Amino acid sequence: MEFALTDEQVMIADTVRAFFAENATSERTRAAMEGVGIDRDLWAAFAGELGLAGIGIPEGFGGAGLGMVELAVVAEAAGAQVAALPLLGHAMLAQALVRGGAQAQKEQWLPRLAAGEVIATVSWNAAFEVNDGAVSGTIAHLPHGAIAEVLLLHAAGQVWLVDLAGEGVRRTAHVTMDQTRPLATVTLDAAPAEMLENGAAAIDGLQAAGWICLAAEALGGAQASLGRTVEYAKERVQFGRPIGSFQAYKHRLADMMVEIEQARSAVYWAACAVDEEAGEAALALHAAKAFCAETYRMCAGNMVQLHGGIGFTWEHDAHIFFKRARSIATLYGDSQWHREQVAHLVMGDPA
Amino acid sequence: MKLGFSKADEAFRSECAAWLQAQMAGPFADIRGIPNLVSEIERRREWEQELAAHKWSCIGWPEQWGGRGATLAQQVIFAEEYARAGAPGRINHIGVELAGPTILAFGTEEQKARFLPGIAAGTAIWCQGYSEPNAGSDLANVRSKARLEGDEWVVNGQKVWTSLAHFSDWIFVIARSQEGSKGPKGLTFLMMEMDQPGIEVRPIRQMNGEAEFNETFLTDARCPVDSLIGTPGDGWRVAMGLLAFERGVSTLAQQMGFRNELDGIIAAARANGKDRDPVIRQRVAEAEIGLRLMRYGALRMLSKADHSAIDGAALTYKIQWATWRRNLGELAMDVLGQDGEIAPGAEYEWPMLPNLFLFSRSDTIYGGTNQIQRNLIAERGLGLPKEPRGDL
Numbered sequence: 001m002e003f004a005l006t007d008e009q010v011m012i013a014d015t016v017r018a019f020f021a022e023n024a025t026s027e028r029t030r031a032a033m034e035g036v037g038i039d040r041d042l043w044a045a046f047a048g049e050l051g052l053a054g055i056g057i058p059e060g061f062g063g064a065g066l067g068m069v070e071l072a073v074v075a076e077a078a079g080a081q082v083a084a085l086p087l088l089g090h091a092m093l094a095q096a097l098v099r100g101g102a103q104a105q106k107e108q109w110l111p112r113l114a115a116g117e118v119i120a121t122v123s124w125n126a127a128f129e130v131n132d133g134a135v136s137g138t139i140a141h142l143p144h145g146a147i148a149e150v151l152l153l154h155a156a157g158q159v160w161l162v163d164l165a166g167e168g169v170r171r172t173a174h175v176t177m178d179q180t181r182p183l184a185t186v187t188l189d190a191a192p193a194e195m196l197e198n199g200a201a202a203i204d205g206l207q208a209a210g211w212i213c214l215a216a217e218a219l220g221g222a223q224a225s226l227g228r229t230v231e232y233a234k235e236r237v238q239f240g241r242p243i244g245s246f247q248a249y250k251h252r253l254a255d256m257m258v259e260i261e262q263a264r265s266a267v268y269w270a271a272c273a274v275d276e277e278a279g280e281a282a283l284a285l286h287a288a289k290a291f292c293a294e295t296y297r298m299c300a301g302n303m304v305q306l307h308g309g310i311g312f313t314w315e316h317d318a319h320i321f322f323k324r325a326r327s328i329a330t331l332y333g334d335s336q337w338h339r340e341q342v343a344h345l346v347m348g349d350p351a
Numbered sequence: 352m353k354l355g356f357s358k359a360d361e362a363f364r365s366e367c368a369a370w371l372q373a374q375m376a377g378p379f380a381d382i383r384g385i386p387n388l389v390s391e392i393e394r395r396r397e398w399e400q401e402l403a404a405h406k407w408s409c410i411g412w413p414e415q416w417g418g419r420g421a422t423l424a425q426q427v428i429f430a431e432e433y434a435r436a437g438a439p440g441r442i443n444h445i446g447v448e449l450a451g452p453t454i455l456a457f458g459t460e461e462q463k464a465r466f467l468p469g470i471a472a473g474t475a476i477w478c479q480g481y482s483e484p485n486a487g488s489d490l491a492n493v494r495s496k497a498r499l500e501g502d503e504w505v506v507n508g509q510k511v512w513t514s515l516a517h518f519s520d521w522i523f524v525i526a527r528s529q530e531g532s533k534g535p536k537g538l539t540f541l542m543m544e545m546d547q548p549g550i551e552v553r554p555i556r557q558m559n560g561e562a563e564f565n566e567t568f569l570t571d572a573r574c575p576v577d578s579l580i581g582t583p584g585d586g587w588r589v590a591m592g593l594l595a596f597e598r599g600v601s602t603l604a605q606q607m608g609f610r611n612e613l614d615g616i617i618a619a620a621r622a623n624g625k626d627r628d629p630v631i632r633q634r635v636a637e638a639e640i641g642l643r644l645m646r647y648g649a650l651r652m653l654s655k656a657d658h659s660a661i662d663g664a665a666l667t668y669k670i671q672w673a674t675w676r677r678n679l680g681e682l683a684m685d686v687l688g689q690d691g692e693i694a695p696g697a698e699y700e701w702p703m704l705p706n707l708f709l710f711s712r713s714d715t716i717y718g719g720t721n722q723i724q725r726n727l728i729a730e731r732g733l734g735l736p737k738e739p740r741g742d743l
Contacts, residue, residue, distance in 0.1 A: 001360075001424040002353045003647065004654040009352060069352050230733050245736040247722075250729035257728050258667040265647040266640075272354045280643075287640040339636035340629070346639045347617050350627035 003268070009073055016077035019050060024083035026317050032084035033179035033320075036147045038119070039084040046085065047116020054114035056209065057094050061110035068208065068271040072216040076267065079217030080224040082320050084180045086119045086144050088213050093120035093152050095209035096159055100202025105161075105194070121148035121184075122206060124332050128153055128160075134168070134190040135160055143331065145184030146173035152206065158199040159206070162191050178327035180320070208274045208285055210332050215270065215288040218296035218328050219263045225296075225303040225321050226256045232307055252306060256299045263295040283345050290338035293329040300325040354647075356424055364428045370405065371436035384437040386703055389563050392518050395442045399473030409447045409471050412455065416463065417471025423653050427603050434607025442515065446470040446477035450523055450542070457580050457589050466542065469520075478545075480510040480524035480567055481590065488723045491535040491587060495569060497526035502576045504528075504541055506549075510567040512717065516552045517565055519545050524569070525586045532584070540586035543574040559709035560699040602649050602668065606642065609676060612707050613638055616683050619704065625686045634682050641675045666732045670724040673714040680708035 005013060023042055032039040047053035055070050057063025071091055078085055094113045097106055112118050121142040128137030151162040168191035176182040196202045230253060233244025243249050270288035273281040300322040304311040311318040329335060375383045382394050402408040411426045412418025451470045454462055469475030486492040495508020506526050522543050529537030549572030554562035581589045617635060620626040652665050683704040684691050691705050715721045729735045
């Protein structure tokens with residue numbers, strides 16, 4: 001029975017937690033929110049000094065090897081600080097290539113991804129047309145889409161890579177509720193595109209990476225929401241007592257912990273299942289995305305409520321967590337959709 | 352980090368699964384899948400003894416005392432296979448999982464020799480005498496009194512919610528041995544034989560019609576002086592050490608029972624068309640997710656216990672499964688509709704799913720209510736300050 005982080009994984013976790021706590025500060029995240037939603041210095045240090053952009057990329061392509069458990073460890077720590085990083089699209093593109101790219105495609109892209117040189121964005125349910133290797137369509141709701149260099153499109157078992165610096169690309173950046181992951185619409189008019197060799201495998205890879213990344217970010221964010229609220233509950237005094245001594249207050253914090261512990265099991269169950277190619281991987285991924293997103297929403301919402309008026313201000317960080325929780329819940333399939341996938345897996349389709 | 356078990360552990364799984372399935376298909380087929388703990392008691396005593404004869408009754412105990420010294424992983428596997436084979440709930444689970452481990456941890460060598468063989472052999476069935484009419488959530492408020500009279504302890508008081516007392520051979524109680532003491536101080540942990548004039552058991556009929564719990568009246572009930580575990584006045588520490596055993600491996604077996612209930616709901620939904628209802632599908636998915644997370648939560652907890660102490664996360668397990676199962680009962684009735692509200696026969700007796708709906712209302716109460724669990728999680732798990740105590 002080894003369903004616990006190994007010593008090496010604990011070391012990675014300690015390193016990334018310390019890195020994000022020191023560098024992904026509220027000030028720097030807020031500066032990124034005023035700009036394009038990415039702290040480029042943070043990303044450069046993450047990829048360069050720590051070499052963590054190479055997680056999940058084979059060493060033969062300049063990566064660090066490792067797998068989804070390590071990706072989850074990293075995303076959890078990033079999520080705990082709501083770090084303004086392009087990790088999500090990066091992980092999805094990397095896994096699409098690792099699983100479904102041709103050798104030449106891997107050689108072209110993976111070393112650059114491992115070095116953190118590429119910012120990617122990935123569509124969900126996009127409608128587009130392909131004619132002679134050129135893509136046309138309006139692709140909405142792309143995270144970091146305004147500054148991404150590469151767009152990954154998928155439909156009907158095929159995956160296409162579009163160079164967003166190329167011709168036939170028009171972008172519209174949107175003021176977005178979660179400013180750490182602003183959305184854009186990209187309009188493609190016969191933009192040159194490259195198809196990945198094995199579309200089905202690439203889709204499996206990008207979905208697994210995306211859902212694990214989001215679920216783990218949600219876990220980290222939920223845990224941080226709880227931790228910060230617990231600290232506040234011990235300090236803030238009303239009616240002559242710390243407010244954390246009141247049952248009406250502490251029971252909500254206890255409920256958060258109950259959900260978070262399950263969310264932790266969900267993230268690492270899904271990550272292990274993908275790494276071990278277990279038969280229950282699909283179930284685990286849908287379960288993890290739905291459960292962790294809902295846990296984060298509950299915890300971030302409680303964080304606002306339990307801080308009282310200060311929790312509603314722009315100055316306090318609660319809203320940054322609250323908005324990230326919202327955007328995670330909606331991205332790449334909402335919780336209802338994921339639960340329906342679980343229902344399909346356990347009870348089939350109704351006659 | 353890995354999901355699965357080692358090859359050696361999987362070989363152990365095959366071994367115990369084969370034995371259990373053979374028993375449940377053959378000599379003990381008549382008690383396969385019995386849902387409650389109160390029927391077919393004589394057959395189930397025989398089953399306990401059959402388990403013992405093949406050294407399956409208390410595999411986690413040391414070999415010296417009838418166990419196999421099994422690793423945690425092996426205990427988990429046995430628990431899963433036990434439930435998968437449809438073997439009936441262990442009528443001596445209190446003896447095997449609570450009394451025995453407590454005696455192993457706190458008892459003298461003489462006490463081990465006196466009590467453990469009976470538990471291991473399945474011939475001594477145990478129950479637990481903790482709660483009292485005024486000591487429920489506030490368990491330390493026990494008022495039963497114990498006094499030394501010659502070479503005997505004499506106990507007077509009333510215990511309540513004593514599961515399985517009506518057919519148990521032994522009971523362990525906490526009683527106040529220091530006159531005027533309050534709360535956790537001054538309590539003493541005693542092991543008493545049930546078959547004596549000083550102990551009277553009255554079954555309590557529950558809302559599902561069954562009677563698993565009892566009131567137990569102690570009127571000059573007696574036990575020899577060396578039936579005390581620990582020292583006089585030190586009973587709270589012993590009792591709390593024992594509660595920690597409650598959150599053990601048995602949770603995995605319990606989950607296999609939950610699996611059976613959820614499968615029953617899915618089958619019922621398919622049969623009556625509720626599987627087309629998108630809201631029901633969402634709720635089934637939530638239940639499925641919750642059950643899976645329970646399993647991996649338990650494995651996570653036990654994987655840690657292999658290497659270090661069980662941490663605060665283990666505190667969340669009770670409220671998690673109890674709340675999950677209560678919700679499952681509601682889902683069961685929403686799937687069954689009015690058919691679920693009609694008993695199949697002339698008696699007030701319910702099949703699995705309606706019984707789940709009623710019985711699961713006790714899950715969020717016994718062993719520490721959800722409200723008490725939240726206090727424990729907040730105070731021990733999160734380090735929040737305690738609510739000031741009243742003095743009424």
